[in-house]
Amino acid sequence: MRILKLGGSVVTHKDEYMSEHTENIKRLAEEIAEAGAYPLIIVHGGGSFGHPLAKKHGIAGGMVDKSQVFGFSETHQAMVKLNEIIVDILLNAGVPAFSFSPSSMLRTDGKRLNDLDTGLIKEYIELGMVPVLYGDAVLDSQQTFAILSGDQLIAKLSNDLGADGVIFGSDVDGIFTDNPKLNPEARLLESVSISGNDANVGDTTHTDVTGGMRGKLSEAAEAVKGGADVLMVNAFVPGRVKAALRGEKVIGTVLTL
Numbered sequence: 001m002r003i004l005k006l007g008g009s010v011v012t013h014k015d016e017y018m019s020e021h022t023e024n025i026k027r028l029a030e031e032i033a034e035a036g037a038y039p040l041i042i043v044h045g046g047g048s049f050g051h052p053l054a055k056k057h058g059i060a061g062g063m064v065d066k067s068q069v070f071g072f073s074e075t076h077q078a079m080v081k082l083n084e085i086i087v088d089i090l091l092n093a094g095v096p097a098f099s100f101s102p103s104s105m106l107r108t109d110g111k112r113l114n115d116l117d118t119g120l121i122k123e124y125i126e127l128g129m130v131p132v133l134y135g136d137a138v139l140d141s142q143q144t145f146a147i148l149s150g151d152q153l154i155a156k157l158s159n160d161l162g163a164d165g166v167i168f169g170s171d172v173d174g175i176f177t178d179n180p181k182l183n184p185e186a187r188l189l190e191s192v193s194i195s196g197n198d199a200n201v202g203d204t205t206h207t208d209v210t211g212g213m214r215g216k217l218s219e220a221a222e223a224v225k226g227g228a229d230v231l232m233v234n235a236f237v238p239g240r241v242k243a244a245l246r247g248e249k250v251i252g253t254v255l256t257l
């Protein structure tokens with residue numbers, strides 16, 4: 001079983017509020033259909049849908065004021081909208097996508113997802129469907145609510161379902177020695193050890209409440225520890241996600257123990 005992450009930077013125009021990247025989503029849906037690498041779970045990020053609202057209403061820090069409740073709903077609803085767009089396009093491309101709303105099936109505890117009942121997800125996979133989940137505004141046992149990143153969700157799904165491979169599709173070729181968007185001298189690292197310190201991994205250059213590449217790497221490390229092959233690739237480059245899904249060698253970063 002594989003898990004594919006479609007980063008918020010890939011499925012939305014990150015600098016334009018609530019603007020989906022239709023062209024990328026359509027191309028990726030076709031690549032996923034052509035790869036036919038099932039069983040598969042897809043998780044997407046929030047990009048310009050979830051993050052600006054989560055930031056505006058301070059959702060990631062939990063509830064300090066009742067007035068945030070409306071913003072919590074708005075943040076979730078923005079993600080529902082993006083998810084609907086993505087699932088519709090996947091279905092049109094012939095991928096048997098099935099939407100799962102994380103906030104309806106889990107809660108975090110101090111921002112961490114410790115307990116996830118994967119029974120239902122497993123049943124859908126066994127029927128041949130492709131569950132599509134996303135980073136979401138969720139209830140939290142300690143701080144009333146929180147933002148669960150798609151990246152944290154992936155690590156948990158990978159470990160609980162015993163995924164063989166996890167592919168993170170983002171807007172850069174992989175992990176560089178430094179942020180390639182800010183430093184033109186940054187070099188792509190073909191492999192990065194999760195215990196080493198090979199890269200200066202920083203935040204995203206966009207509004208992201210869940211920590212950019214640094215957060216992604218620490219969540220991905222959990223999947224590596226659980227035994228999955230983890231690969232970071234550029235989902236903007238046509239054919240790369242398809243090749244990665246097929247298990248072909250592609251430009252990207254492999255995470256190792």
Ligand code: ADP
Nearest residue numbers: 007008009170175176178179201202204212213
């Ligand atoms: P996504 O939305 O696709 O999940 P993010 O925008 O959260 O991804 O994180 C990817 C971004 O992380 C890149 O676009 C880049 O700006 C930033 N980044 C920071 N440090 C690094 C690094 N060392 N290597 C690669 N990307 C980095």
